[in-house]
Amino acid sequence: xxxxxxxxxxxxxxxxxxxxxxxxxxxxxxxxxxxxxxxxxxxxxxxxxxxxxxxxxxxxxxxxxxxxxxxxxxxxxxxxxxxxxxxxxxxxxxxxxxxxxxxxxxxxxxxxxxxxxxxxxxxxxxxxxxxxxxxxxxxxxxxxxxxxxxxxxxxxxxxxxxxxxxxxxxxxxxxxxxxxxxxxxxxxxxxxxxxxxxxxxxxxxxxxxxxxxxxxxxxxxxxxxxxxxxxxxxxxxxxxxxxxxxxxxxxxxxxxxxxxxxxxxxxxxxxxxxxxxxxxxxxxxxxxxxxxxxxxxxxxxxxxxxxxxxxxxxxxxxxxxxxxxxxxxxxxxxxxxxxxxxxxxxxxxxxxxxxxxxxxxxxxxxxxxxxxxxxxxxxxxxxxxxxxxxxxxxxxxxxxxxxxxxxxxxxxxxxxxxxxxxxxxxxxxxxxxxxxxxxxxxxxxxxxxxxxxxxxxxxxxxxxxxxxxxxxxxxxxxxxxxxxxxxxxxxxxxxxxxxxxxxxxxxxxxxxxxxxxxxxxxxxxxxxxxxxxxxxxxxxxxxxxxxxxxxxxxxxxxxxxxxxxxxxxxxxxxxxxxxxxxxxxxxxxxxxxxxxxxxxxxxxxxxxxxxxxxxxxxxxxxxxxxxxxxxxxxxxxxxxxxxxxxxxxxxxxxxxxxxxxxxxxxxxxxxxxxxxxxxxxxxxxxxxxxxxxxxxxxxxxxxxxxxxxxxxxxxxxxxxxxxxxxxxxxxxxxxxxxxxxxxxxxxxxxxxxxxxxxxxxxxxxxxxxxxxxxxxxxxxxxxxxxxxxxxxxxxxxxxxxxxxxxxxxxxxxxxxxxxxxxxxxxxxxxxxxxxxxxxxxxxxxxxxxxxxxxxxxxxxxxxxxxxxxxxxxxx
Numbered sequence: 001x002x003x004x005x006x007x008x009x010x011x012x013x014x015x016x017x018x019x020x021x022x023x024x025x026x027x028x029x030x031x032x033x034x035x036x037x038x039x040x041x042x043x044x045x046x047x048x049x050x051x052x053x054x055x056x057x058x059x060x061x062x063x064x065x066x067x068x069x070x071x072x073x074x075x076x077x078x079x080x081x082x083x084x085x086x087x088x089x090x091x092x093x094x095x096x097x098x099x100x101x102x103x104x105x106x107x108x109x110x111x112x113x114x115x116x117x118x119x120x121x122x123x124x125x126x127x128x129x130x131x132x133x134x135x136x137x138x139x140x141x142x143x144x145x146x147x148x149x150x151x152x153x154x155x156x157x158x159x160x161x162x163x164x165x166x167x168x169x170x171x172x173x174x175x176x177x178x179x180x181x182x183x184x185x186x187x188x189x190x191x192x193x194x195x196x197x198x199x200x201x202x203x204x205x206x207x208x209x210x211x212x213x214x215x216x217x218x219x220x221x222x223x224x225x226x227x228x229x230x231x232x233x234x235x236x237x238x239x240x241x242x243x244x245x246x247x248x249x250x251x252x253x254x255x256x257x258x259x260x261x262x263x264x265x266x267x268x269x270x271x272x273x274x275x276x277x278x279x280x281x282x283x284x285x286x287x288x289x290x291x292x293x294x295x296x297x298x299x300x301x302x303x304x305x306x307x308x309x310x311x312x313x314x315x316x317x318x319x320x321x322x323x324x325x326x327x328x329x330x331x332x333x334x335x336x337x338x339x340x341x342x343x344x345x346x347x348x349x350x351x352x353x354x355x356x357x358x359x360x361x362x363x364x365x366x367x368x369x370x371x372x373x374x375x376x377x378x379x380x381x382x383x384x385x386x387x388x389x390x391x392x393x394x395x396x397x398x399x400x401x402x403x404x405x406x407x408x409x410x411x412x413x414x415x416x417x418x419x420x421x422x423x424x425x426x427x428x429x430x431x432x433x434x435x436x437x438x439x440x441x442x443x444x445x446x447x448x449x450x451x452x453x454x455x456x457x458x459x460x461x462x463x464x465x466x467x468x469x470x471x472x473x474x475x476x477x478x479x480x481x482x483x484x485x486x487x488x489x490x491x492x493x494x495x496x497x498x499x500x501x502x503x504x505x506x507x508x509x510x511x512x513x514x515x516x517x518x519x520x521x522x523x524x525x526x527x528x529x530x531x532x533x534x535x536x537x538x539x540x541x542x543x544x545x546x547x548x549x550x551x552x553x554x555x556x557x558x559x560x561x562x563x564x565x566x567x568x569x570x571x572x573x574x575x576x577x578x579x580x581x582x583x584x585x586x587x588x589x590x591x592x593x594x595x596x597x598x599x600x601x602x603x604x605x606x607x608x609x610x611x612x613x614x615x616x617x618x619x620x621x622x623x624x625x626x627x628x629x630x631x632x633x634x635x636x637x638x639x640x641x642x643x644x645x646x647x648x649x650x651x652x653x654x655x656x657x658x659x660x661x662x663x664x665x666x667x668x669x670x671x672x673x674x675x676x677x678x679x680x681x682x683x684x685x686x687x688x689x690x691x692x693x694x695x696x697x698x699x700x701x702x703x704x705x706x707x708x709x710x711x712x713x714x715x716x717x718x719x720x721x722x723x724x725x726x727x728x729x730x731x732x733x734x735x736x737x738x739x740x741x742x743x744x745x746x747x748x749x750x751x752x753x754x755x756x757x758x759x760x761x762x763x764x765x766x767x768x769x770x771x772x773x774x775x776x777x778x779x780x781x782x783x784x785x786x787x788x789x790x791x792x793x794x795x796x797x798x799x800x801x802x803x804x805x806x807x808x809x810x811x812x813x814x815x816x817x818x819x820x821x822x823x824x825x826x827x828x829x830x831x832x833x834x835x836x837x838x839x840x841x842x843x844x845x846x847x848x849x850x851x852x853x854x855x856x857x858x859x860x861x862x863x864x865x866x867x868x869x870x871x872x873x874x875x
Contacts, residue, residue: 026136026145029069032060034151037129041161042121048166049081050122053115054098054129058106066104070135071149072097072391074405076127076672076734077492083116092395093369093403093451093493096129121165124662126670126735128154130405131415133391146391146408157667171677171701174666176871180811180822186782188826195787196320197301198751199358199758202265207319211277213242213255214314220247220254225292227435228258232296239300239798240307240315256282258296263287265325266760271360272325275299277317290360290437291325297356298322305794305863328688330650330726331757332361332441333750335742336660338368338452339733340404341419346739348432349800350746355436356799357754362433363441363531363598363728366421369451369489369496370403373420374442376515379476385459386452388418395495398459400452404734416737423519430523441598442516445533446509447582448489448541451496454478457508476508480547487540491734497541500582501551510589517593529596531627532586534603537579548578576607580616587622596623598650601630604642620646627728629654631691632675632699637713639691643723644716652728655695656686657753659745660732663806668869670735671745675699680788681781684752687765688724689716693773706770729753740804747796747805748788755784782826789827789862797864807868810860819852819873823860831867832858841865 033056040051058064077094085104089097098114106112122128132149157163163173172178196204213236221229229246236242247254265272269287273295276283282299286292302317333354335342351362366373372386389400391408402408406417421429433440446453457478464473478498489496498505513530520527542548583603590597604626606616613635624647628639631653635641643649654661654675661678662671671677676699687694692710697703704710716724729750736742764776796803810830813820821830830846831839839859846858852875860868 023145026134027147029060029062029064029136030134030147030149031151032058033064033149034059035132035149036153036155038155039122039128039157039162040115041159042123042164042166042169043161044117044166047168048121049117049119050078050166051115051117052122053113055111055113056106057111058108061108063108064100064104064106066100066102068137070097070099070137071132072135072402072408073129073132074403075129076122076124078118078120078122079492081117081119084114085112086114088114088116090492092401092495093491095395095401095403121169123157123163123165123665123667123673124669124671125154125157125667131402131407133402133408135391135408143393148407148409148412163665163667165673165700168700170698170703171665174664176810176812176873177814178811179664179809179824180813180820183811183822183824185778186785186822186824186826189783189786191790193783193786194790195783196318196791197298197322198784198787198792199754200760201298201322201324202760203323205321207278207321209279209319210316211279211282211319212314212316213244213282215241215243216245217255218245218247218253219256219258220249221258222260223248224260225258225289228289228292228296231293231435232256232258232299235296235300236315239303242315254281257284258292259283259285260288260292261285263291265323268325270329273298273322275320275322275324277302277320279319282317287325293355293437294324294358295322297358298324300356301795305791308794308798309863326358326758327760328724328726328757330361330728331359331754332363332650332726332728333359333746333753334363334365334652334728334730334732336365336368336731336733336736337373338365338371340406340416340736340738341371341373342416342733342736342739342742343419344421344425344429346742347429349739349803350742351429351433351436351438352800353747353750353796353803355438357750358758359750359754360437361439361441361728363443364429365443365445365733367444367452368449369491369493370400371417371420372452372456374426374516375420375423376512377423378515379456379460379511381456381460381463382453383420386456387420389415390418398455398462400455405737414737427519427523430520430525434523434525439529441529441531442527443531443533444509444512445531445535446505446586447498447500447579448496448535448537449533450478450498451493453508454496454498474504476511477502477504478508480545483542483545483547485540485542485544487538489538490536493538497537499545499547500542500578500585501545501547506585506589509586513590513593513595528594529598530590531598532583532590532603533600534579534583535600537602542578576611579603580606580618584618587619587624591622596625598625598627601626601628601638601642604647615641615645615647617645625650625725627652629658629730631655631695636692636695636710637715639724640714640716643720644714646720646723648723648725650725650728651688651691652730653686653691653695655697656682656691656756657727657729658732659683659729659749660735663749663808666809670741672732672735676701678749680748680752681785682752683729683749684755684781684784685777686727686756688727688756689721689765693765693770727753727757743804744806747803748792751788751792752784785825786827789823789825793825793828793862793866794864797862797866805866807860807862807866809869809871810858812858812871812873814852814873817852817875818849819856820849821846821858828860828862830858831861832856838870839867841867 036055042050074094136145219229271290272287273291274285275295284295372382388410389406390410392399392401406415410418461473480499517527605613608614627650662669663679764773767773796805808824811822831843856873
């Protein structure tokens with residue numbers, strides 16, 4: 001080896017070790033910092049703001065100075081008003097940066113507070129900063145290292161100014177005592193008053209006697225019901241150990257018989273069924289295969305908790321005769337896997353329990369600003385770029401930045417920001433849903449909520465431009481690169497809206513739709529429905545787009561621009577109607593594919609001469625189905641307006657069916673609260689043809705005078721009630737991390753929703769006297785809540801390996817040094833300890849008020865031994 005080579009080798013080794021030492025030094029810097037975050041108050045000088053602070057303690061040997069580093073984090077998006085000692089900058093979405101100001105100096109062994117204020121109250125631990133990491137910079141501001149922060153905690157929310165959103169918040173502050181008051185009307189009922197099946201059948205007659213199912217018995221089924229027979233057998237075996245033989249064809253000595261016949265219940269055949277259990281056996285007759293399947297679900301529902309808890313064999317089923325049919329033909333759950341990814345296994349578990357509670361549609365929300373989750377052949381960037389989040393050098397990069405605490409690494413520990421379904425996995429989900437009579441509706445939300453697609457196609461654009469292929473680069477590009485429009489979306493994004501005048505935007509949409517349709521075909525299905533989104537397009541979009549300006553100046557006809565603009569230009573009108581223009585153009589293309597197009601309510605609106613949003617009659621009769629979420633804010637009667645205009649609509653009212661809204665205002669209870677709080681009772685208490693009667697509070701907890709508040713609202717005309725196709729519950733994913741958390745949000749809320757969507761009209765829904773109606777609701781809800789505790793929780797503990805359902809913490813009242821405790825679902829057990837230990841299913845059983853002589857820990861438990869959060873009481 002010559003001297004020159006030796007020199008460069010030694011130089012390389014020196015640089016390598018120097019680099020390793022520097023990396024270790026930065027890691028030590030981060031490890032020796034201890035960070036805390038505290039919400040100071042929501043009661044600030046200016047209403048509608050919060051004050052918070054970072055507390056940074058330097059436990060190392062070297063000072064932290066005013067250059068060479070920045071702290072990045074995610075936080076429930078709120079604009080920053082001011083800060084001290086460091087600049088806290090909103091970058092995009094929920095991504096923020098804290099950078100030191102000149103003169104910043106945190107000496108070894110010292111502590112520093114950085115205070116700041118922002119808009120909107122903060123009352124949840126899930127609102128706090130998350131996914132913290134530090135970036136270290138070189139002399140030229142180049143990024144040298146990115147290191148997650150591990151020494152980090154959020155101080156508890158305990159004071160009134162932390163528990164309420166400000167002076168406008170009229171909710172009671174959360175406490176065990178407030179929960180005790182909320183639970184006081186709940187009473188135990190006898191076993192005969194429990195609902196045998198949820199959702200409640202249309203008609204049921206109870207008999208005297210029990211039929212026992214034993215291994216070796218036979219299921220006879222009519223041709224075409226192989227799937228239903230196999231499902232029943234698989235469930236019986238997995239739940240009870242009973243294994244039955246199957247026999248195609250009718251007759252013989254079969255214990256269970258499945259058949260299709262021309263039956264009609266309440267005038268409807270679709271999804272209708274009859275179930276009879278007698279000494280002669282079990283017969284299930286459906287108006288179609290779906291009806292038979294729902295009869296099977298009712299059969300399984302009749303198995304009592306002793307079956308799940310003891311796995312008893314044989315399985316005893318009570319004699320009954322049931323006639324049943326759904327009230328609404330559309331019963332759906334929406335799950336957002338774009339904000340935070342959910343595995344295929346979580347989706348399958350969700351679909352199976354949806355089927356048990358007789359839901360028949362699944363809105364699969366797989367694309368958003370924060371992620372694209374389905375592999376699309378020919379567009380690999382959608383998953384290689386849009387399917388993962390990581391630290392990037394600014395929001396303009398052709399990549400996704402961290403969101404919702406996903407951290408600096410794409411697949412970092414505990415991160416749910418990255419992931420996607422391969423084509424094979426998506427097809428598997430379709431097949432799994434098909435076998436459970438669930439229609440999967442895919443969503444591609446344009447023109448807003450499109451950042452993952454935009455960034456993916458920008459990466460594709462750069463790849464092909466580098467290769468010198470401009471035509472390929474432009475083929476699916478989604479933006480006007482010279483658009484200088486300034487806007488802020490509902491989730492605080494500044495760059496999430498596609499260009500509505502590029503032909504390539506529509507070409508992209510068609511490409512994705514065609515690939516999805518091919519996957520459905522491979523699953524043995526025809527894709528007949530899709531959701532085109534259309535919500536929350538921010539004000540200011542396209543206002544500084546040269547392409548849009550050119551289009552608005554053109555007369556209908558051919559554009560002077562090349563293929564970047566639509567070739568045939570309809571008359572748009574003005575800027576305010578660009579979204580309607582977009583949907584008009586998109587709908588034409590989707591109609592050619594025979595699709596029924598579902599949309600959020602905004603897609604069915606237009607602006608009138610005064611600038612107000614009003615129903616747009618243009619799309620009536622064109623298989624356009626608006627989903628109505630707004631029953632509280634500026635247009636609380638919008639759903640009825642659209643139905644009266646002739647639109648078929650789906651109700652997903654925010655105050656009843658938004659499962660991502662927290663169960664309560666307990667700061668430890670995860671979830672959002674921009675429209676208040678939603679629990680199982682909210683989902684159960686819903687009058688679809690007069691939802692004003694069941695809208696009890698404003699979003700800030702102000703009790704509503706329901707007659708006065710909604711006196712001038714438009715009602716549904718009786719002749720248009722058929723335009724309400726059904727209902728959908730929504731699980732948006734911002735705060736939902738992992739499968740357990742998803743199940744916690746869904747169960748037991750889904751049970752209340754299923755009752756509202758399937759069961760026949762309840763007597764109280766048509767009661768005009770609100771006091772009488774409310775009392776009837778109290779009585780009905782009490783029985784339903786008892787049923788959840790006694791029958792449904794044991795089921796949820798056992799099916800599919802068990803679900804991570806929520807049990808509410810008990811309510812507690814201290815009076816005259818005596819402890820009283822209650823629960824929201826009677827039938828739960830209360831267990832307590834007085835030695836400081838954590839209560840378990842065999843701890844002291846609370847049966848009557850007890851003297852409070854010292855610390856008491858108490859929890860609610862169901863029959864399966866699953867417990868709530870612990871409540872601690874001191875004298």
